[in-house]
Each structure stands twice: as structure tokens, then as C-alpha cells.
Amino acid sequence: MSTKRQPSFGLPADAGAIVVGSFEMSSGRRFDWHEHPVHQLVWCARGVLAVSVGAAVWVLPPPRALWIPAGVVHAVEASRPATMRSVYVRRRGCRIRWTAPTVVAASPLVCELIGFLADPSAAARSRGHAERLLLDLLRPLEANPIELTLPRDPRSRRVADVLLSDPADPRTLAAFARTAGACARTLARLFLAETGSTFGQWRTHLRLRAALTHMAAGVPVAVVAERVGYRSASAFIASFRRLLGVAPGAYFATAAHGGHVAGDSAG
Template sequence: MPEARQPATSRLWPSGGVHLWPSGGTSQQQIHARGHLVYAAQGVLSVHTERGTSIVPANRVAWTPAGFPHQHAAHGHTDMRIVFLPASLARLVPDHPVVFLASDLAREILLALTGPQPRDTAAQARLRRVLVDELHEAHEQPLQLPTPRDDRLRSIAQLLQDNPADNASLTELGRTIGASARTLSRLFHDELGMTFYEWRTQLRVFHALVLLADGHDTTHVAHACGWANPSHFIAAFTKLVGTTPGRHRS
């Protein structure tokens, strides 16, 4: 992570808060005694933990359990909302970092719990319970890019993070780092639970979300992320994010 750049404006209280981040803003690594949800009312967030990096566009909400070291980063000017959950509710959601699809109701509750008008304690408790019920019904979303542990996979990950448009095959990348495609394919499956091509597609969509947040158009983003045909990019993006790049930008 780059050196931390603090939010331009913050409003914090015991149950949550709001950070207004400039594009490129980052937090220090931190650990909380309570698990928390983060939502981007504007912009795109990334959440970094030892498990990997989660990208949080406007139709997602990220959960980080208590005790997990984490950092946040903003892509585009970002309105970050935070809601802490008491232990009685935290035990109803996963014990690992995860990204959920945010229903319309979940988004409205997140905004209400972090809005300018104060609510009494009982009303907040009721809203948090409904929010957790909504998340309990939602499926975990494939918007978390796991971090490789194996040095060979780390080398490939670094090459592709530096240049997401690189279309080298796994065999070609293997030659660069001195490992066979068969070995690397097995490592991706055993360690990350996905194929190399699935992992690279997620990496590219992550990069695309960042570029879209910075205001780039769909054709530019498609080429910058390795798709020669923008329609193929749109299909891959829509499959993972649940909306087209154009609708996401707007």
C-alpha cells in the first residue's frame, strides 16, 4: 500500500461514521475490536486484508470481522460509510472478510445509519438487525482477489498487477519466472481456488473499476485491461459486477 493519505472530511461516532476521501486516499493499517461494514455511497473502495483485496463499488458492501488487520483505499472521490456491528449481530455473518451484494434496502439502511440526522439507540438497533438480515440473505460476491502465498504465484501476480493488459499465456509467464504451466495451474487451483484465467479476469475487472472511478471511458478501460474487443470486456465486467461499465460509471 502507498503512504497513507487521510480523508478530507470525517464524521465519527461509536456505531459508525463517514469518511470523504480524495481519489487515491488511503488509511493506515488498523484493527478494530468490533467487526464493521463499509459502503461507498460515491466512488469505489478497496479493502486490503491478509486474505486478499476486496473491491467495493456502489452495489456492494464489504464486511471485515473484528481482529482482522486491514487498510482502505479510495478510487475516485469516495464517500465511505462505516457501520460497526455488536457481537450479537456479528456472529450472524461470516467470520472472514467478504463482499456482499447490497440490496436497495441494505443501501438505504447503510445511508440512514450514517446520515446527518441522529437516531435514537433503539431505532439504530432495529435498523442494524434488518441490515444483517438483508446480508444474511445475500450471496457472497466474487469481488475479492485472493493474495497468493507461493513465491511463484506472487511473481506472476506482480507482473500482471503492473501490467493488467499483458496477454501472455500461463506457459509464457511460467518461462519468465522459471516454472511450468502445469505446476502453476495446480497452484492456482489448490491455493486460490480458481483457474489462472479466472484470477486474471478478476484482477482486470478490479483494475477496470479503478479506471472507471477515475473517469475513463469504456473503450479506454477495455484496452488498458487487456481486452481487444470492448464487448468482451463489457460481458466479463457485467458477469462479475452485476451491471455494465456504462451503468456503473453513471
């Protein structure tokens, strides 16, 4: 994995309210933990991005973008080649008041405006209109992140690392105990104490996070279910719905059609 720290970006004094940065990200490239003194809208024009804030992870295909308020520490990773567009928004005068990361629908018009604002030759008056329109168009989606805190103890972390590399590994906690250097009861206690979840809950979150990445790349649900360790597509769909509130087929379709408006974009 290629890890690089994205610069802490501040808008030049002579820049407008918005500056757009473009980043070509190879498979496995990661911008490690960092923050910006300005607001940021992360949009994946091509491929799939995963944005982490603490233990929360948002998976972003092109129909979705993530608003990250200024000062929020985050990391961005591409599991496959992707084009990332970062829209940096000056805090002064910004009408959006969201205080936590917020998923928004990247509608075709929003995407066109981001592309227009990425062109430094755009006339100042036109840029001003486009900046205001872009911010007015941002509409939040009902989208819960997947929480995945990694355990710290070497024994439980050994189990976690195996599952991170292969979410479909079918072994029970008792089976993992034989190679982890701890009994099943100790491993269960460690997972609960260090992640806030039982081992079963933690593995479900891990599998669904992996599933979102596959789904965002267009992999059929039945294939995704098998890849992340479910015995049937129906079992996967039921688990997905319990955690994320919708069926897998509706998760990205909602974003593609503009999504459910959860509040006023001006906050």
C-alpha cells in the same frame, strides 16, 4: 501508496450501540491489515473503496457497503480520493448474526441514517431509533468477491507485479518466461501451486478486479474492457458474466436499486 494502520476500534462505555467514524482517503491510501472487537459496516460516501479479507476483494461504490463481523482481519484501500464512513456496531444486543463479510445495499435511507448517526449532537432517544432502524434495513446482496492470491516465488511474483501495474499487458506466459528467469512450464506450475489458479484464471481475476474499480467510477464498459486487456467489449462482458454471474451493466445497477434480498438481516 500511503499505508496506515486503522486503529483497532472499541466503543467507549458511554457510547450508544453505534458510532460512526469518517475518513478522508487520498488516492492510494490504505489502512493495512487490522481487526476490530466490534462489528463494522464499511460505506464509501464518495469515490470507490476496495476491502480485502485474505485473498478476497470487494469493490465498493456508494450504492454498496460491506458488513465485517468483529474479529475479521481486513484491509481497506482507495484507488482514488474517497470518503469512507465506518459504522462501528457494539456486539452486545446486535441482532445481525452474519459470520462472514457480507455486501449490503446502501439505499438512500441507509445513507441518510449513517449521516444522522455521524452527528454527535443527535438526541439520545432519536439515536436509539436510528440505530435500530439502520440495522433492520441492512439487506444482503448476492455479490461474490474476487479471489486474488499473490504468488510467493520471486519468478512468478515478478510476472504478477508486472500485471498488477498493467492488467492489459498482452504477453503470454511463454513471453513472460524470457524475463522471469524460468521456463513457461515452471511458471505455470508455480501459479497453480501458489495461487490455486492457473495463470489464465489468475489473470482473469486480476483484470476483473481492476475492471470493477473502473466501473465503480463510472467509466464506460467499452473503455474498461480496453483498459484491462480485452480485445472487445463482448469478450469482456462474457468473462465478467462467467465469474460474477451478471453482466457488467447490471452489477452496480442492482445495488443502486436495492438489490436481491438473500436472507433476513437479523440472521
